[in-house]
Amino acid sequence: MSFALEAEGLTKTYGAVRALDDLTLKIPAGGVFGVLGPNGAGKSTLFRIAMGLVRPTSGVARLSGSPAGHASSLRQVGAMIETPRYPPYLTARDTLKMLALQSGARDVDIDLWLDRVGLSGAADRKTSTYSVGMKQRLGLAAVFFTRPTLAILDEPTSGMDPAGIQEIRELIRRLAAEEGATIILASHQLDEVRRVCDRVAILAKGKLVAEGQVETLAGRKPALRLVASPVAQVLELLGDQGALDGPDAVLAQIERHEAPALIRALVNAGVDIHEARWREADLESAYLDILQAKEPASAR
Amino acid sequence: MLADAISAERFRLLKDRGTLFWGVLFSPIAGLVMGVGGELFARGMMKGMPPIPVDLVGRMVKALAGGASPVVGLFVLILSTAVLAGDYRWETWRLLTPRNGRVNLLLAKLATVAGAVAVSLVLYALAAALGGLFSALTSGAPLVTYRGSAATDLLGTFAVSWLQLMILVALSAVVGVTTRSTMGALIVGLVLAALQSIVASQLHEPSLKALAIPAFSGDLLKTVILTPRSVVDTPAPWGLALAFLLAWLVGLSAAALALFQRQDLTRE
Structure with missing residues (x-):
């Protein structure tokens, strides 16, 4: 079995705070994998380590078998870490062009991707004038337009209104189906995870507290x-x-x-x-039960 | 790849009109305006006197020799801090670091600024020549030929001023990466540029300590380039001066790269 993301004994400390605490997690390649957890659970830290933004205090992270953060592994990955930010003087079209140049991707159809995420009409507007939802949509285009084999989406609907959440959720589902990439999705929106993901892992205080198929976790306590x-x-x-x-x-x-x-x-x-x-029992109650128990355990 | 990162950075800078104006175009424009203004003022003061002959190349050489002054340095710092530390300000490292290696990303920024500084210096020199041309055309002053070796003097003063400005750029890279702040890099760079310029102006003997100050080494090199060999009594240690300038540039750039390579981007 091949793994899109592997963490072995991963620990990250910021002073006295342990953002990740000896985390071991293997996310299989293929499908959509959800990572759940309350604020401070370590989700974003895990992704930042995977993308080479942050170095682990100890332990190892691998992307598709290669050391995380290395240029060789990152070429196959698209990521949206927390709320996407863009240089304010660039338009959406310029932003994608700049990212394509940075990635060495010469044959990307920027107009096609702007159209796919519904930004054709605002392609030549500076991103500083964009709403949160428009920035998230541009972020999704930036993740997928170089056709990565792995896409990491950290809170892709954060700060959006219900209509925007629904829209982005549909977009992720569509892109997952059409692009065939492995998608790792972190979210507070449990309904979003239930609808979009095949498997989930639940993190709390930097540790893995549960991992398994969505149906298994959601239906285990009627x-x-x-x-x-x-x-x-x-x-x-x-x-x-x-x-x-x-x-x-x-x-x-x-x-x-x-x-x-x-x-x-x-x-x-x-x-x-x-x-x-x-x-x-739904995913939400299972999630809350697991977090209340606070005892690391496997639900596989 | 580094070439991809350089293409992306160049594309970004060309779209950042504010930084382009203040960091690349403002010094030449200000030089032109001040040159023409000075010419009109001088003409008003010297009514009835014959016009002074205009040496276009001489004006360009003079402009290039003064191209690393703290005032020009301020505008170069505006350019370099925007390019080198802007991604901390806009929190956009998260957008870039997954797409290219960190060394490539920072080297590309340094290369882009290096190119922009070179363009700005060339424009600065051309603005000085344009000011001279304005003077010649409006006052009827004759154009005269440059007395030195035009190519050597132009290239030499250009190269030394560029090197001095690039040391400032590399310094702003170190401070920008360390403080993650464009304003921090600008202020520290400006203070150090002014300070070294003041200290260098107080020193006269080319001791090792004096040569270690980039402004002193730069001035010494320019003097060597512009002084005819026939009037030199004792040869100046130009090799040592050049070595110091290169060491500063390489050392500061390497320090910025090493710091950035190891930096946690939890907070950009």
């Missing part, structure tokens, strides 16, 4: 939501398996086959059950 009274009696009966979910509801972390017996027991105990519904 729960029975009971709206009942008195709630205290339900919690008492469930013990460690119960948790409050609002003023009059309890989440029961039980297996599906245990539900009938639980409901029978509650009714026999005199509890009034107003509603009982399975809540399918």
Whole structure:
């Protein structure tokens, strides 16, 4: 199996802060891979190390088998690290031309790419006049226009309105399908990751806390939501398996086959059950559960 | 590749009209305006006197000899800090570093500034010649032939002034990379340029300490170039002066490259 990005024992410290803490992660080539984590989890640091912007304190990072940050590996990579910035005196067309020259890419069709990201009408406007969404779209064109085999997108919808997020999400999906590149996507938008990614890794405090297929991570903890009274009696009966979910509801972390017996027991105990519904665990709740646990573990 | 990085940097500079104007064109334009203004003023003061003959090449040589003054240095620093430290200001290193090696990126910037400084110096000299031509055409002053070796004097003063300005550029590269600030590089460069110029003007003997000051070495080299061999009593240590200038340029450029190569770009 070939890997697009490998990190082995990767550690990066800034003074007393450990941005990455002995991180080991292997991102397979092909498809769209999501990297999740709260602010300060180490996502951007991982990408900055991969792109040679930052040197690790210890450990090794590799891009497609070559040492990260080396010119040989970077030629095959396109990256958008955090909010894209551009020299303010350049237009979008000039920016892509300058980047093409810098990459030694002679045969790129700049007009085609400006059209693909919906910037044809603003191609000759200086990027300093662009909105956040337009800058993100230009950033995507800058990532993909040299046709890389690996694209790293760090928070590609950061700071955008819902319509803009939807637009960029569609664009990423389309480019992933049409260009066939491996895409590594870091995002706070869990819905975005669920819709776009095949596999995800969750980072917290610079460590890998979970990694696996989106469906596996998202669906691993279904729960029975009971709206009942008195709630205290339900919690008492469930013990460690119960948790409050609002003023009059309890989440029961039980297996599906245990539900009938639980409901029978509650009714026999005199509890009034107003509603009982399975809540399918989604990526968001799985993500929050994993972060709350804060114990590094593999979900593979 | 370095050639790709140089093409990209040259393209960028040609699009940055503000930097082009202040860093490349302003010194020649100001030189022309001041030359013509000075000519008109002098003519007003010397009414009734015959016009002074105009030596176009002499004017160009004089302009090139003074081409590394702190005033010209200020505008070269505007150019160099914009090119060398602009990517910290605009936070655009993240856009460039994934596309080319760091050494290539910084070398390309130095090469681009070197070319622009050369163009600016040539324009500065041409502006001086244009000022002379204006004087000759409007006052009827005769044009006279240059008395020295035109090619040697023009090329020599050009090369030495260019070298002196490039030392300033390399210094701004070191300060720009260290401070990640265009303003920091500009101010430090300007202060050091003025300081060395003042110190050099106080020194007369070409001791090792004096030769280590670029302004002193530069002035000594220009004097050697422009002084006829027949009037020289003792030969000046021009080789040592040139070696010092080259050592400064290479040393500062290497320091900037080494610092940039090792720099974390967490914060640009």
